[in-house]
Amino acid sequence: MRVASSGRLVREVGEFALIDQITRLVGSVASSRLRIGIGDDAAAWRPRPGHDVVITTDVLIERVHFRLDWTDWGSLGHKALAVNLSDLAAMGARPRLAFVDLGLRGSERDQEVLDLYRSARKLGQRFGLVIAGGDTTRAPNGVVIAVTVVGDVPKDGRPLLTRSAARPGDLIGVTGPLGLAAAGLRVLERGLKTLDGSPAMQEAYHRPQPRVREGLLLRRCGVRAAMDLSDGLLGDLPKICERSGVSAIVDLFRLPIPNAIKWGFSDWRDLALRGGDDYELLFTAPPHVFERVCRAFRRAGLRPPFRIGQIVEAGTEGPQVKLRNVLGKLEVVEPGGYTHFKV
Amino acid sequence: MRVASSGRLVREVGEFALIDQITRLVGSVASSRLRIGIGDDAAAWRPRPGHDVVITTDVLIERVHFRLDWTDWGSLGHKALAVNLSDLAAMGARPRLAFVDLGLRGSERDQEVLDLYRSARKLGQRFGLVIAGGDTTRAPNGVVIAVTVVGDVPKDGRPLLTRSAARPGDLIGVTGPLGLAAAGLRVLERGLKTLDGSPAMQEAYHRPQPRVREGLLLRRCGVRAAMDLSDGLLGDLPKICERSGVSAIVDLFRLPIPNAIKWGFSDWRDLALRGGDDYELLFTAPPHVFERVCRAFRRAGLRPPFRIGQIVEAGTEGPQVKLRNVLGKLEVVEPGGYTHFKV
Numbered sequence: 001m002r003v004a005s006s007g008r009l010v011r012e013v014g015e016f017a018l019i020d021q022i023t024r025l026v027g028s029v030a031s032s033r034l035r036i037g038i039g040d041d042a043a044a045w046r047p048r049p050g051h052d053v054v055i056t057t058d059v060l061i062e063r064v065h066f067r068l069d070w071t072d073w074g075s076l077g078h079k080a081l082a083v084n085l086s087d088l089a090a091m092g093a094r095p096r097l098a099f100v101d102l103g104l105r106g107s108e109r110d111q112e113v114l115d116l117y118r119s120a121r122k123l124g125q126r127f128g129l130v131i132a133g134g135d136t137t138r139a140p141n142g143v144v145i146a147v148t149v150v151g152d153v154p155k156d157g158r159p160l161l162t163r164s165a166a167r168p169g170d171l172i173g174v175t176g177p178l179g180l181a182a183a184g185l186r187v188l189e190r191g192l193k194t195l196d197g198s199p200a201m202q203e204a205y206h207r208p209q210p211r212v213r214e215g216l217l218l219r220r221c222g223v224r225a226a227m228d229l230s231d232g233l234l235g236d237l238p239k240i241c242e243r244s245g246v247s248a249i250v251d252l253f254r255l256p257i258p259n260a261i262k263w264g265f266s267d268w269r270d271l272a273l274r275g276g277d278d279y280e281l282l283f284t285a286p287p288h289v290f291e292r293v294c295r296a297f298r299r300a301g302l303r304p305p306f307r308i309g310q311i312v313e314a315g316t317e318g319p320q321v322k323l324r325n326v327l328g329k330l331e332v333v334e335p336g337g338y339t340h341f342k343v
Numbered sequence: 344m345r346v347a348s349s350g351r352l353v354r355e356v357g358e359f360a361l362i363d364q365i366t367r368l369v370g371s372v373a374s375s376r377l378r379i380g381i382g383d384d385a386a387a388w389r390p391r392p393g394h395d396v397v398i399t400t401d402v403l404i405e406r407v408h409f410r411l412d413w414t415d416w417g418s419l420g421h422k423a424l425a426v427n428l429s430d431l432a433a434m435g436a437r438p439r440l441a442f443v444d445l446g447l448r449g450s451e452r453d454q455e456v457l458d459l460y461r462s463a464r465k466l467g468q469r470f471g472l473v474i475a476g477g478d479t480t481r482a483p484n485g486v487v488i489a490v491t492v493v494g495d496v497p498k499d500g501r502p503l504l505t506r507s508a509a510r511p512g513d514l515i516g517v518t519g520p521l522g523l524a525a526a527g528l529r530v531l532e533r534g535l536k537t538l539d540g541s542p543a544m545q546e547a548y549h550r551p552q553p554r555v556r557e558g559l560l561l562r563r564c565g566v567r568a569a570m571d572l573s574d575g576l577l578g579d580l581p582k583i584c585e586r587s588g589v590s591a592i593v594d595l596f597r598l599p600i601p602n603a604i605k606w607g608f609s610d611w612r613d614l615a616l617r618g619g620d621d622y623e624l625l626f627t628a629p630p631h632v633f634e635r636v637c638r639a640f641r642r643a644g645l646r647p648p649f650r651i652g653q654i655v656e657a658g659t660e661g662p663q664v665k666l667r668n669v670l671g672k673l674e675v676v677e678p679g680g681y682t683h684f685k686v
Contacts, residue, residue, distance in 0.1 A: 007454030010447050010479075018453060018479055025457055026464050026474040034440065034473050043475040045440055047495050048394055055475070057400075057442045059489050061482045064446075097377065097388055099400045101489065103407075104353050110361060111350030114368055121369050130377050131369040132386040132398070136353075136361055139404045141484035146402050146444065148491045152390050 039243070040163050041090040041227055042151075052153040052160060054093035058084050062142035070188045073108075075206040076145065077116035081123050083230065084149040085210035086279040090228040092161040092219025093151035095129040095212060101146040103139025116145075127212045158219050161283070165224035166244035168313045170284035173293070173305035175214045177256045178233060180204035182275020183265060197260025208279040214302060218283055221293045226283035232274040234321060236282060238335035241311075241319035248321045249330065250309035273333075284311050383506050384433040384570055385494075395496040395503060399430035405485035413531045416451075418549040419488065420459030424466050426573065427492040428553035429622040433571040435504040435562025436494035438472040438555060444489040446482025459488075470555045501562050504626070508567035509587035511656045513627035516636070516648035518557045520599045521576060523547035525618020526608060540603025551622040557645060561626055564636045569626035575617040577664065579625060581678035584654075584662035591664045592673065593652035616676075627654050 010018060023038045036044035042056035060066060060080050081098055088095050100120055102113065121131055153160060184205030187198045218226055225244065229236050241248050257272040265271055285293060294304040322330045353361060366381045378395065379387035385399035403409060403423050424441055431438050443463055445456065464474055496503060527548030530541045561569055568587065572579050584591050600615040608614055628636060637647040665673045
């Protein structure tokens with residue numbers, strides 16, 4: 001049944017180019033009810049007028065996304081759900097249902113598997129989410145966790161947050177510090193448990209807090225453009241620029257980088273700018289909307305977002321991300337964060 | 344971070360007992376909007392009055408669910424979507440969106456991956472389904488395919504098909520022949536390509552036809568109880584009996600077993616009764632509804648269902664499945680089809 005292989009190797013093509021090819025292939029089917037398809041944090045479907053359903057899905061593979069000697073099963077369940085909730089948060093949607101499928105070796109303990117579901121349930125409950133399905137199957141070569149989260153959008157007339165809605169003049173905001181999770185991974189890789197601040201770093205890596213309330217508030221305040229930070233600021237901000245046809249200037253001195261990272265790692269800038277797994281929300285908004293967001297976050301008891309730069313018109317060279325140092329000097333950066341397949 | 348392991352090994356507990364434990368754990372969260380949760384073919388969610396959304400998800404693991412030396416990527420894409428469409432068909436729902444996530448080694452060809460999406464798209468188009476998302480990630484230890492399908496229910500006042508609605512007096516029907524896919528797998532395992540009928544067997548294994556139109560018609564005709572055959576008749580019918588609190592009598596001579604299977608395999612009975620992957624619909628209905636179904640199928644140009652037995656009251660020993668031979672002799676059978684983990 002094996003057909004002759006043609007085409008290039010996936011690892012040479014790279015993750016993003018492959019997704020582009022897939023998008024071109026399946027995106028050619030039009031559907032008036034599919035409002036947002038491949039290419040944003042989640043898909044948006046309008047089954048009935050005035051009702052948007054938002055769906056996102058993610059697969060975690062052992063030894064690629066997690067290592068069982070670095071994490072416990074409870075953290076694994078938390079994180080697997082959290083990364084999907086983060087995608088929903090990036091759309092400004094309200095989580096409703098989750099489906100957690102597990103591929104297991106068989107040598108796991110049933111209590112470990114229940115720990116995974118238990119902590120996923122606990123995280124979900126904070127946002128009114130119910131685990132509606134859970135399949136298990138055999139996966140002899142390593143644990144596989146596939147999570148799907150379904151949400152919807154409160155009826156308030158505000159559109160979903162997308163990656164394509166950034167406009168020149170917008171300020172760029174981020175809901176929390178950068179680089180903590182990447183630092184946490186470094187701590188685990190190098191066994192730096194005595195490093196100052198390492199418990200918080202590991203916690204950020206193992207149990208990211210999805211910014212669901214923040215995402216809902218952003219949308220209600222009139223923000224239009226957002227995504228969640230999973231591939232690092234310089235991995236993700238270019239996606240907003242590309243999809244919106246704009247450029248971005250990031251003020252280096254405004255970046256919320258914890259001192260523990262600056263003091264603990266000589267390459268702290270890379271950790272903060274290119275490290276993945278932060279799961280904070282990145283958004284852009286006109287100054288008056290940004291102000292409104294800060295007030296709303298304070299009223300809700302949430303830490304107001306950090307303002308880290310601004311959106312400008314793209315030049316003739318197309319969408320770019322530039323870093324600005326304290327002296328005002330601009331430096332164009334190569335986009336890039338964590339990518340699968342690419343060397 | 345590793346916590347002390349407690350509990351029993353998953354492979355000793357077995358797939359179904361583990362799912363029971365998970366269901367007890369996560370099922371304790373009540374939600375008036377979640378109408379059907381873990382335990383049926385798909386979950387049903389009612390986001391707005393009068394609107395049911397049906398969601399199902401499945402993970403396929405290389406060397407557990409498929410072997411790349413036995414299948415081509417197009418068939419893989421077809422089957423990965425088909426098994427999920429079959430779950431939706433078993434609820435009587437209409438497919439709308441699919442999400443196809445891929446874990447890849449990196450040594451695949453991009454054209455192979457596109458073949459997978461292409462044939463999934465082609466199958467989906469037959470039912471008006473759009474592929475709305477597709478993520479790729481690295482999976483060095485083998486290909487992983489996770490598919491989620493979202494559907495909804497035409498507004499016709501008829502309830503969704505469930506496993507718990509079988510009633511004594513119902514006839515048992517099945518939409519197509521039994522054992523073809525299991526025979527196809529046997530052909531592949533043993534290299535029996537010259538066997539009579541082997542192309543059809545392999546086709547049944549590689550490219551099962553989800554009974555989406557049949558499921559919609561069953562529901563419209565007033566059928567209440569159905570599921571899809573993925574673990575073989577004796578793996579699946581006991582689930583309907585258990586959930587409905589009834590017993591079933593299956594007439595051996597009525598089973599639609601292709602002659603090619605009877606003539607080609609001495610254990611044809613096991614292939615037909617306990618072989619998995621058929622993806623035909625199994626349903627029960629009172630005789631007058633069954634008649635209506637046969638007429639509706641004929642009108643729609645579909646093969647009418649085979650009548651294979653009837654539902655009776657469960658005795659004091661609880662729900663059972665009994666086989667009846669041509670002489671009327673009854674034999675109680677051990678439930679069982681394909682199961683993960685269990686030896």
